[in-house]
Amino acid sequence: MNRFHTWAAERLAGPLLFLMVLFSILHGLWAGFPAYAAGGLGWLAALLLATTINTVQRIQVIAMLLVGGGGLLWGLLAATPVPVAKALSANQAMLAMLASVSFLRLITQPAVCDEALPQGGRPLWRTLFGVHFLGAVINMSSIVIIGDRLSANRPLTPQQACVLSRGFAMAACWSPFFAAMGIALSNAPGAQLTTLSTVGFPVAMLGLLLSGWELTRNGRADGFHGYPMQFSALWLPGLLALLLMLLHHAWPAIPILTLISALSLTVTLLLLLLRHGRAGVRAYHQHIRVGLPRMSGELLLFLAAGVLATGITTAIQASQLEVDVQRFAAAEAGLLLLAMVAASVIGIHPVISIATAGGILSPLGVDPNLLGITFLLSWAIGVCTTPFSGLHLTIQGRYHINALSLLRMNAGFALVMLGVSTLALHLYAGR
Numbered sequence: 549m550n551r552f553h554t555w556a557a558e559r560l561a562g563p564l565l566f567l568m569v570l571f572s573i574l575h576g577l578w579a580g581f582p583a584y585a586a587g588g589l590g591w592l593a594a595l596l597l598a599t600t601i602n603t604v605q606r607i608q609v610i611a612m613l614l615v616g617g618g619g620l621l622w623g624l625l626a627a628t629p630v631p632v633a634k635a636l637s638a639n640q641a642m643l644a645m646l647a648s649v650s651f652l653r654l655i656t657q658p659a660v661c662d663e664a665l666p667q668g669g670r671p672l673w674r675t676l677f678g679v680h681f682l683g684a685v686i687n688m689s690s691i692v693i694i695g696d697r698l699s700a701n702r703p704l705t706p707q708q709a710c711v712l713s714r715g716f717a718m719a720a721c722w723s724p725f726f727a728a729m730g731i732a733l734s735n736a737p738g739a740q741l742t743t744l745s746t747v748g749f750p751v752a753m754l755g756l757l758l759s760g761w762e763l764t765r766n767g768r769a770d771g772f773h774g775y776p777m778q779f780s781a782l783w784l785p786g787l788l789a790l791l792l793m794l795l796h797h798a799w800p801a802i803p804i805l806t807l808i809s810a811l812s813l814t815v816t817l818l819l820l821l822l823r824h825g826r827a828g829v830r831a832y833h834q835h836i837r838v839g840l841p842r843m844s845g846e847l848l849l850f851l852a853a854g855v856l857a858t859g860i861t862t863a864i865q866a867s868q869l870e871v872d873v874q875r876f877a878a879a880e881a882g883l884l885l886l887a888m889v890a891a892s893v894i895g896i897h898p899v900i901s902i903a904t905a906g907g908i909l910s911p912l913g914v915d916p917n918l919l920g921i922t923f924l925l926s927w928a929i930g931v932c933t934t935p936f937s938g939l940h941l942t943i944q945g946r947y948h949i950n951a952l953s954l955l956r957m958n959a960g961f962a963l964v965m966l967g968v969s970t971l972a973l974h975l976y977a978g979r
Contacts, residue, residue, distance in 0.1 A: 557596040557841065564593040565647050565840040565847070569809055572644030576806025586644060587637025587854075594851050597844035605845050605945065612852035612936070615895070619859025626866035631858055638854030641805040642688070642938055646846055646946075648812040649689040650839060653696050654831055655784065655819045665698065669764040671774025672711060676760055678777050679715035680752070684723035685789040688942060689808050691716055693784075694775045695947055704947040707772060710957045711763065716939060717932035718755045721748035721924055725796070725804055731899055732923035735906025739920030747921050751972050752928070755965055762961070788815065845945030853936055857897045864904060876914035878977035881922045882970040885929075888922075889966060892930030892937070893955075901926065918977060925969040933962045 571586035601609070616635065623630045665671070675694065683690035691712055698708050720728040722745040733739055763769060788811055795807050820828025888901040902923045909919055931937035935944070935951035943949050 557600070559837075561593045561596045561841040561844075562837040562839070564589050564596075565843070566836045568593065568640065569644040569647050569813065572640050573806055573810050573813075576641065576803045576809075582633075583637040583640055584633040586640040587633075587851075590640055590643055590847060590851055591636060593841075594844075594848050597841055597847065600841075600844045601848055602845070602948070604950070605849060608935075608951070609848045609852040612849075612856040612895070616852070616855035616857070616859030619861075619863035620855075623859075623862035623866045628862060628866040630862060635855045635858035636851075638858055639850040639938070640854075641803060641809075643847060643850050644809045645688060645805045645812075646692065646850075646942060647840055647843060648809040649692045650843060651812055651816040651832070651835055652689075652693060652784070653839075654835055655816055655823075665773040666776055667771065667773050669769040669772070671777075672764055672769045672772045673760050674777040675708075675774040676711050676715045676756055676763075678775055679712055680719050680756060682789065683716040684719040685725050686792055686808060687725060687727075687804060688716075688938065689788070689812065691939065691942055692946070695943070697775055698773060699947055702773070704943075704949060705772075706949060706953045706957060707763065707768075709943050709947065709949045709954060711759070711772075713932045713939060713943065713954060713958060714759045714961060715756065717928050718752040720928035720931065721752040721755070725792075727804070728898070728924055728927040731902050732920045732927070735902050735910065736916040736920035736923060737910055738916035740917060743917045744920045744924055747917075747972060747976050748924050748928075751925065751965075751969060754968055755928075755961075758964060758968075759961060784815075788812075791815075843946070845948075846942055847945075849941040849945050850938070853897070853938075853941060856895060856936070857900055860896055861900050861903070864900070876909060876912070876918070878918070878970075878974040881918055881973045881977070885922050885926050885969055885973070886966060888926035889930050889933065889962065892926070892934040895934065895936040897936070898923075898927040898930045901930075915977075918973065921973065921976060925965075925972070929962050929965050929969065932958050 568586045568589040571581070571589060572583075574581045575583045575586060620630050620632070620635060666674075675698075679690050679694050682694070695704060695712055698704055720726050723729060724741055724745065729741065729744065732744065733741065763772075788808075791811055792804070792807055795802070795811070796804065817828075817832055820832055824831065884905060888898065888905065891901050892898055906919070906923070910916070931939050933955065934940065935955055940951060940954055943954065944951050
């Protein structure tokens with residue numbers, strides 16, 4: 549049985565994950581195509597690869613499945629609709645994007661793996677701002693592109709992971725390409741994109757400046773290896789960013805993650821064909837068979853996180869919580885921000901907190917811009933703090949960084965950003 553399982557994992561896991569990507573793209577292009585088709589393929593691959601993840605990740609996966617499953621059971625016992633299909637496919641688009649972006653290493657990895665990375669404080673600043681502005685456009689793929697380059701010939705360090713985490717997360721404060729902005733606008737009806745971005749951008753810049761100062765002072769960055777921010781390293785991410793913006797402008801209804809997945813697969817295949825011909829196609833096929841199964845850690849963590857998020861949402865609905873809010877101004881927004889970040893730390897995804905708060909507060913006629921700004925800031929701070937965010941699940945699963953290490957490194961930063969964000973809310977409300 550073990551021999552058969554090993555054979556199946558080696559032969560079937562990669563093709564199943566590739567089909568998952570294709571099905572996810574189909575769902576993004578045509579809403580009538582069911583998301584659970586991609587999710588189901590992901591779960592089949594996960595079952596084959598379950599024995600390949602480390603003990604810490606296995607404990608995390610089991611814990612999330614138990615809590616999420618408990619929430620679904622609670623909903624079932626309370627006669628609340630239990631979205632089983634959603635639980636199985638909640639993160640299929642994110643997984644498809646991560647799988648498709650992994651193909652980019654075929655055309656971005658340097659020919660010489662011993663190529664030296666720039667070292668010191670200045671490369672740290674460039675990496676911090678580089679992942680921020682690339683991530684603001686091409687989302688999580690920036691983490692994978694830069695992270696893979698940093699870890700090409702040495703394991704990613706906690707300090708490098710911290711730079712990636714903070715630089716990327718702060719883009720949620722203002723970027724129109726982030727899922728955070730779409731969630732905020734939809735759950736704060738009447739909020740204006742320009743207003744939210746105008747308030748969020750200076751908060752993000754201050755967060756980056758504070759991060760750079762903290763991580764470089766007293767010689768802390770002397771041994772830091774940063775991303776080589778020159779044209780040869782940036783032309784492909786830049787091309788992807790340009791194509792993504794053009795396609796998003798032409799077809800705004802297509803989800804960003806779908807566009808990234810489709811672009812990553814097609815751009816990689818085209819460049820491999822142009823550079824290597826049939827040998828490029830063989831390399832593409834080899835990555836499907838061997839490269840994709842290496843994302844087993846991310847795969848299982850994201851699938852379990854989808855069950856966790858859906859289970860918590862179902863439990864909240866089953867509990868029928870009612871809140872009577874008489875006033876919502878800067879002080880109340882600050883308390884809501886604190887509560888949502890605290891919820892993120894214990895594993896409640898910002899999507900759940902935002903949907904819950906929006907459902908309670910929006911009908912009360914509160915300032916939608918104030919509410920939307922609060923949502924964006926809570927997302928930005930929350931995802932760089934909690935071990936359960938898609939950002940940290942990716943860093944944990946792909947680069948084997950301990951979740952508690954990231955939490956410890958970002959805890960102080962999160963507290964400072966809570967103060968900065970609360971000040972921004974008061975400045976906006978008192979304008």
